[in-house]
Amino acid sequence: MMLSNLLVSNMRRRRKFIELSSLAAMRAQFLIECLADLKKNLVKRGLNLLIQHGKPEEILPSLVKAYGAHTVYAQKETCSEELNVERLVNKRLQQLLPQLGNGVSRNQSSTQVTRLELIWGSTMYHMDDLPFECSCLPDVYTQFRKSVESKSTIRGCIKMPSLFGPTLAIGDWGCVPAINELGFQQEKAVSRDLLRRYKDTRNGMLGPDYSTKFSPWLASGSLSPRFIRDEVRRYEKERQSNDSTYWSLSLSLSLSLSLSVHAILFELMWRDYFRFLSIKYGNSLFHPGGLRKTVQSWSQDQTMFETWRDGRTGYPLIDANMKELSTTGFMSNRGRQIVCSFLVRDMRIDWQMGAEWFETCLLDYDPCSNYGNWTYGAEEMSPTEEKDQLPGAEAALGDMGEEGDQAEEDGGGGLDPGLCQAAERDVHAISVGNDPREDRYFSIPKQAQNYDPKGEYVAYWLPELQALPSDKRNFPGQSYIKPVVALKHGNTNKSSDKSTASATRNHQAGGKQVEGSKRRTR
Ligand SMILES: Cc1cc2nc3c(=O)[nH]c(=O)nc-3n(C[C@H](O)[C@H](O)[C@H](O)COP(=O)(O)OP(=O)(O)OC[C@H]3O[C@@H](n4cnc5c(N)ncnc54)[C@H](O)[C@@H]3O)c2cc1C
Numbered sequence: 001m002m003l004s005n006l007l008v009s010n011m012r013r014r015r016k017f018i019e020l021s022s023l024a025a026m027r028a029q030f031l032i033e034c035l036a037d038l039k040k041n042l043v044k045r046g047l048n049l050l051i052q053h054g055k056p057e058e059i060l061p062s063l064v065k066a067y068g069a070h071t072v073y074a075q076k077e078t079c080s081e082e083l084n085v086e087r088l089v090n091k092r093l094q095q096l097l098p099q100l101g102n103g104v105s106r107n108q109s110s111t112q113v114t115r116l117e118l119i120w121g122s123t124m125y126h127m128d129d130l131p132f133e134c135s136c137l138p139d140v141y142t143q144f145r146k147s148v149e150s151k152s153t154i155r156g157c158i159k160m161p162s163l164f165g166p167t168l169a170i171g172d173w174g175c176v177p178a179i180n181e182l183g184f185q186q187e188k189a190v191s192r193d194l195l196r197r198y199k200d201t202r203n204g205m206l207g208p209d210y211s212t213k214f215s216p217w218l219a220s221g222s223l224s225p226r227f228i229r230d231e232v233r234r235y236e237k238e239r240q241s242n243d244s245t246y247w248s249l250s251l252s253l254s255l256s257l258s259l260s261v262h263a264i265l266f267e268l269m270w271r272d273y274f275r276f277l278s279i280k281y282g283n284s285l286f287h288p289g290g291l292r293k294t295v296q297s298w299s300q301d302q303t304m305f306e307t308w309r310d311g312r313t314g315y316p317l318i319d320a321n322m323k324e325l326s327t328t329g330f331m332s333n334r335g336r337q338i339v340c341s342f343l344v345r346d347m348r349i350d351w352q353m354g355a356e357w358f359e360t361c362l363l364d365y366d367p368c369s370n371y372g373n374w375t376y377g378a379e380e381m382s383p384t385e386e387k388d389q390l391p392g393a394e395a396a397l398g399d400m401g402e403e404g405d406q407a408e409e410d411g412g413g414g415l416d417p418g419l420c421q422a423a424e425r426d427v428h429a430i431s432v433g434n435d436p437r438e439d440r441y442f443s444i445p446k447q448a449q450n451y452d453p454k455g456e457y458v459a460y461w462l463p464e465l466q467a468l469p470s471d472k473r474n475f476p477g478q479s480y481i482k483p484v485v486a487l488k489h490g491n492t493n494k495s496s497d498k499s500t501a502s503a504t505r506n507h508q509a510g511g512k513q514v515e516g517s518k519r520r521t522r
Pocket of ligand 1 (some may be wrong): 211212213215216218219264267268270271272274331332333334336337340358362364365367369370371373374377
């Protein structure tokens with residue numbers, strides 16, 4: 001028996017700052033569609049999908065009791081809330097033992113314990129194939145990548161049988177829930193089809209073609225990274241392996257995709273990396289001080305936070321990205337990095353508030369990737385402190401710097417298997433997250449010039465800027481909202497300097513400074 005607790009686990013994470021918002025309806029709608037698709041495909045192959053709505057620790061034991069199952073299979077999770085569900089399910093299954101007897105299948109004796117079998121999944125590299133124990137995972141991504149690339153292999157996909165079954169004699173298979181049955185309002189759920197609306201314009205943040213848009217399907221378990229990798233290999237065989245060759249892969253997603261062959265595997269390794277990191281560091285991923293448990297002063301000024309959340313900061317690039325997020329549930333990787341840097345470094349607002357907002361909105365929300373990336377971008381230490389604590393870290397820069405989307409500067413050598421000492425030393429060579437780079441600041445004027453030079457992206461999401469000349473859309477001065485803070489490293493838009501300076505003074509006077517503490521306990 002294998003059942004999914006997908007809907008439950010994607011909507012139950014405990015929050016400190018943000019209540020479950022109606023925006024989570026977008027993800028709920030997406031997951032409902034995934035579920036409907038899964039059911040349809042199973043039926044096509046002679047099976048069915050039993051759907052029940054409730055707590056896994058209550059539903060699974062009741063099904064075991066009703067059908068006399070000897071084993072419950074589920075995918076192994078890594079973060080604390082999900083691990084707690086596993087623990088509760090297991091506990092309740094153990095408690096079933098004395099009750100077995102009635103309704104138990106013929107091949108199950110009354111003394112048999114129902115097992116919970118947890119199976120590793122989700123990552124491109126299987127955990128058992130890593131060249132090190134997860135507890136010795138390198139803290140610098142480059143070292144991780146080099147090590148797995150040279151010493152591990154990616155398993156192929158298991159071919160799906162054309163026919164399963166025979167199907168079980170179950171009276172009521174349950175229905176795919178409607179969005180309002182999950183406590184969300186129908187009209188608030190904006191379908192992901194909105195992503196197609198801007199198909200006609202292309203650049204780093206606008207349009208369907210700059211990246212794969214695989215993430216929601218990967219996060220929900222609808223798409224396997226190993227399948228993507230197999231398709232990449234198939235393409236390479238057909239069209240010769242070549243770094244500079246671009247590929248196009250058509251899956252059932254009906255979006256046209258093009259990305260460098262090796263770049264996509266590289267991105268998928270980031271995804272693996274954050275998942276393995278969550279095993280190594282456990283709850284630290286969710287602590288205010290991150291993996292290093294540093295103590296920092298963050299502002300939790302709600303009014304200021306809301307200007308960021310709602311896209312009213314006065315910086316078109318930030319506001320456009322935040323509007324895209326709340327409208328579609330998606331934001332480009334570059335956008336995510338820029339708004340994260342702005343919230344943490346320019347506004348000095350608690351990174352956890354940003355992470356929770358992303359958690360609320362993202363269709364592709366995944367605790368490991370979200371909190372991993374947020375902690376990666378959240379640190380700001382004095383250069384002296386950082387130098388003192390980062391011996392040799394400059395030689396092994398992580399990526400996600402200003403220049404180059406997910407590019408990395410290699411410098412660190414691969415980590416030998418079992419070199420736990422070196423890995424442990426690296427724990428101190430990292431920031432709140434695992435970015436060894438000093439003050440990874442994203443300058444908004446520079447990002448706007450590089451990635452939205454004609455202001456097409458900002459004008460798409462902020463129609464009030466459409467009438468402005470293209471070179472003014474990112475720097476609208478008096479024609480747009482007054483900036484709420486000055487940029488930490490200055491603003492090339494001279495016209496807004498005065499207003500940003502006064503905005504900063506107001507912010508500092510009214511903003512509540514709260515020292516990061518260990519309030520988030522998971
Ligand atoms: C602050 C912040 C929060 C993020 N939160 C999430 C999240 O909750 N869920 C999520 O899936 N991704 C998250 N990302 C990573 C990344 O932004 C998205 O995976 C990517 O933008 C999705 O678009 P795509 O599928 O077109 O990616 P592509 O660029 O086409 O990459 C292909 C796949 O590689 C993986 N990937 C790419 N970049 C990263 C990365 N930096 N970290 C982890 N995996 C990566 C994703 O699974 C993605 O689908 C976050 C990044 C930042 C900076």
